Amino acid sequence: MRKISLLSALLLFVTITFAQTNFTATYNFAGNETDVVSFAYNGDTYEGITPQPLLKLGVTSTGSTNNFRAKEWPLGATNESDVFTGVIDLEKYIGFSIEPVAGYTFTITSIKFGLGRSATGPRQFEWRGNADGFASALSTYEALNTNLTNVDGVLTCPDANSNWLNNTLTPGAVYQNLSTTAEFRLYAYNSELNGGTAGLQGNLIIEGTFVATGDIGLTISSPANNTTVYENQVEVTFSTANFALGTDGQLEYKLNGGTAAYTTTSPFTITGLSEGENTIVFQLVNMDNTALDPAITETRTINYVDPSAPIGNGLETFDNANLTASYSDGSFIGNHAIQWTYTHSRDEGAYPINGKGLMLRNAQRSSIESQLSGGIASFEVNFRKAFTGANERGLELYINNELKGTSEMIPSLSGENTTIYTFNVEGINIPGDFTMKIKIAGTDTLNRQITIDNISWTSYDGTEPSLTINTPANNAIVNEAQVEVNFTTANFDIGTAGKLEYKLNGGDPVYKTESPFTITNLAEGENTIVFQLVDMDNTALDPAVIVTRTVTY
Structure with a gap:
């Protein structure tokens, strides 16, 4: 024995x-x-x-x-x-x-x-x-x-x-x-x-x-969970462990709870996605299409966005962002085929909110922006502290280079903070094309890392006149005693419905019907320029449509 x-x-x-x-x-x-x-x-x-x-x-x-x-x-x-x-x-x-x-x-x-x-x-x-x-x-x-x-x-x-x-x-x-x-x-x-x-x-x-291990395994290599696609189909790549496809069994999948389909080949394509969120459940079955015991399953959520549809309300989830763990400048095509441009930013790292996100580093260098259409009435974004430094941190929203709101500030305390904050701005009400920019609040270079996710906005198609001063940005600094102004209007025909009036440092009004134009005779130091729309008789609109810029020479 x-x-x-x-x-x-x-x-x-x-x-x-x-x-x-x-x-x-x-x-x-x-x-x-x-x-x-x-x-x-x-x-x-x-x-x-x-x-x-x-x-x-x-x-x-x-x-x-x-x-x-x-x-x-x-x-x-x-x-x-x-x-x-x-x-x-x-x-x-x-x-x-x-x-x-x-x-x-x-x-x-x-x-x-x-x-x-x-x-x-x-x-x-x-x-x-x-x-x-x-x-x-x-x-x-x-x-x-x-x-x-x-x-x-x-x-x-x-x-x-x-x-x-x-x-x-x-x-x-x-x-x-x-x-x-x-x-x-x-x-x-x-x-x-x-x-x-x-x-x-x-x-x-x-x-x-x-x-x-001897255990049967299923790996869905692609698509990643919560992927956004811009056609109504998605390619699936998968592999199995200790399970011979075609001999031991097959891969079953169901799209949105529909009829089961089967395959033994990878990759393959699932068609017929619905616009919006789709759920695909995969599982291994034997050759008689009977589920294994215990069941071996994987689930993927896929968001299909039709790029030809009107944008309306917007949402950016960063699912398609190609950021790495190093701070860099770049761009990516996000939800609804919208291009986003970022500076000195990285991926969410160990500080996510809901899957992928974007981490801003400091106020002077880090931002994300996009040229958008359809107007904007309100804005919202989720954010949280990244890393453990003690510096206070928050966000600023700029629309067409104009500050529209500052978020609640995350307190100046060392250590991790897992709280998810919401930054919301109402009553923006700008029609037509616009530029959205999000950055760390302030102007210094201190590390104040913030992860952001789920940028959302509601569209605005109001009929009242609006004025956008594209340049100069507020608080711009120039090196000569003049500044070029580029402006656009919505629901207001310049030269027909009225004019643009401006006053430099409270001086006499000047009227323009062309863009761009140049304002001269800036005073050394800080200058205040007040722009407003007036009718052809130089009478201010009611309610007034006014934009102010501060320019330092």
Whole structure:
């Protein structure tokens, strides 16, 4: 009996050993463009894991041949000194993640990497992981370059323009047998100058194992949940684990609770979407179309917007936004095929409201705007605090470069604030085409990160006259004693129904029927220009239609 038991144990051991697959996932920088904020994984592919792009977050990407570097790391070091005064900034890091494929678990056994810096770059580095929410440094190293010191996971390098290779981090037991994503971040800090660079020197190599669990799994790779499409169909890409399509069974799907349809092929296209929100329920069934027990299901919500329909009331959900985790300028085509342009903004990161959103950083540089039609009567947006700094923060709404409202301010308290605020402005009542702009309240460069989501507005087609001063913006600064004015009107024909009157600093009225035109003789300092619509007899309309601009010369 003992011999049989030993033999059984040996066979079991061999079975388990062969079920485990080793992997070596390499981000290969050699000969590739690395001056990017997102570097796509380019190593070997494996059936049990999916490595995600390597990212530079909160820092400015720099080029370094065969390396992955950035600048604008936190300051705190001086030349030829080992006294450091800076602290880690959890918003600034280089990071990657690995996801399990459905039906597999995986283990990270080691992270092999090199470090490099310029002469004025960061002096200290540390790896952190998502097992504890990036709260502490990973400190166990199987191998470490002899010129680096490790104190509780904080790696300190010499003050040199150099690199330190052949380091091996062992993350530990908390990164074993994972069925969810593992994420790791390399933080650099105590830089001598903002322009000092640092990062990964040479390839980044992650080693580990994965094991098939034997569980049946279904993965809907696309579309993502809450996707918006602009035609009444959507392409679906899916995969299964431990379930052979066409032999073990099929994929069933139901659109909006309708008749079940079946497929064994990926990708495929679902047609006949209804305008608005659509719900698609997917599940695995056997070859007799009977659901598995337990059921294996996935659900997707798809919003179909007909771009040929009139806009009417508007809603932007950011579902189609292509932002990354680094602050940048750019644009995207959002709901209803509307283009939005953003500056110094990023994705929602760890501070979402309802799925995707946009994070503004500071008052001077960060904004989002769009040229819209159909008029605007009212406005609303959801917002929340992002990151944990103590600076007070709020939002401003500008319509046609004119401030229309300021939100409630999020209090000046350190720590996370999960409250979802609503910024609402009523009575805007501007017909026709208009520009909407949202920004952080104020004018300074302090970090006051805010995530926004669900921008909504109601249309306005009023018949009363309106006046829009397109330029100059309010509080504009000019370098000569004149300013060009560009204006438009709605429900008021210039030259027929009346004129534009303006008064500079309370002076005599001047009348115009053409746009653009130039106002001269600005006084040095602050100038106030009051514009209003008048009839052909130079009599003000009732009610008055007035716009004021302050211009500093």
